[in-house]
Amino acid sequence: MKAIVLEGIGEVDLLVEREVETPKPGPGEVLLKVAGCGICYRDVLARKGFMRPKTPVIPGHEVSGYIVEVGEGVNTLKKGDLAASLIYSFDARDPECGEGRENICRSTRWLGEDMDGCYAEYIKLPYWILKKIGDPGEALPEAYSFAACIVGTAVRALKTLGGARKGEYALVTGASGGVGIHAVQVAKSLGLKVIGVTRSEEKARFIEKYGVDHVIVYKDKFSEEARRLTDGKGPDIILEVVGGPTLDQSLRSVARGGRIMVIGNVDPKPQQVLLGLVILREVKIQGVLNSTPKELEEAIDILRRGEVKPVYKPISLEVGEVREAHKTLERGGSTGRIVIKP
Ligand SMILES: [Zn+2]
Structure with a gap:
């Protein structure tokens, strides 16, 4: 063969x-x-x-x-x-x-x-x-x-491990990529309000076709916009598809008592995590292996x-x-x- x-x-x-x-x-x-x-x-x-x-x-x-x-x-x-x-x-x-x-x-x-x-x-x-x-x-x-x-991992992240509830806000990083564009749809199918995050206007137009509620186009930071879109509260659950490069912004975005589900990482180097924020906001950071x-x-x-x-x-x-x-x-x-x- x-x-x-x-x-x-x-x-x-x-x-x-x-x-x-x-x-x-x-x-x-x-x-x-x-x-x-x-x-x-x-x-x-x-x-x-x-x-x-x-x-x-x-x-x-x-x-x-x-x-x-x-x-x-x-x-x-x-x-x-x-x-x-x-x-x-x-x-x-x-x-x-x-x-x-x-x-x-x-x-x-x-x-x-x-x-x-x-x-x-x-x-x-x-x-x-x-x-x-x-x-x-x-x-x-x-x-x-x-x-x-892709689809199974998003189900595990949102439902099995993330305990996502209808009406909660989910934010998905790398939302136009292979994992992200399906993850936003899984989140919608579970009744969540979905914010997709991406780096270009062109990709934003693409993501909008798949039923997301908001798309954030960002250069360096997306946390302020993520908070603004959720009445200052921050998304309840974040699907961290990109990993290292976006983790800090995800941590600055997430709601108090929120969950960051790390399902992908494009950069295998060690990353800095602001532990102060993890403690003060009681954020749960959870790895998801497929x-x-x-x-x-x-x-x-x-x-x-x-x-x-x-x-x-x-x-x-x-x-x-x-x-x-x-x-x-x-x-x-x-x-x-x-x-x-x-
Ligand atoms: Zn794969």
Whole structure:
């Protein structure tokens, strides 16, 4: 089969096109014909060595596709099923991986880093990390590639861990990017009032199309505007999609007793946090590591019902296009997700 392989840690030229053997599913595994493979900022960080991927490796962890082969002992899925995957595997027998914490148990192995990912025509996966989609409803099969990593993560951040309540104000940083543009829609679907934050007027016009209540365009600071839009109170919950570069402004924006849910970070360097503000306003800063099987299921339902409109640009499984996609993400220039359709 055709695959894009990451041959070492470094620049985009280490992503190369190769003809590799199509994997064979063993017991408990299935072979998926890739319908969509999302390109994530995590892939960029992995290529630069931050996730310590084994190399050579086929990158890519956001995948949906059709089951074409089923290994021994797989009863929940059959040939022809359309399914979406978690972005990691875990040892289903490990008691540490109990329901709701599969993502943080020690046996997790990440697709595209610890095991081969989806920058390929086919991918072999353990059946228990897949959810059957059934009728794809309002979204196309390839859009389910980012059900887990984007929609599921937003569900986990807002609902499971953030306890968001109808009518609360949510603020989303990096609102035009692959994660942000879906996160604002998940927030709206939960009945929140949503403020999207971005750096350009052009991106603001784009975000406005997805039902946000306000968009803030900023150069250095957005906290004053965030407070003004919420009658001086500040947003109740902040989805910190960008991470380091916006965290200080998020902290200066958030309401007393508010929550900052950190779901992404484009800058792996240590960051300064004004602890005085964390204490005086009793702010909760919570990390969110992707999604669990339960949130993936919920994400699939949300996409099927059309409550979140998938926003993505399809590209082909061609090394030039994949390298270009990595560069676009690094520049912060992507509006919506970029999805490989092999
Ligand atoms: Zn991802």
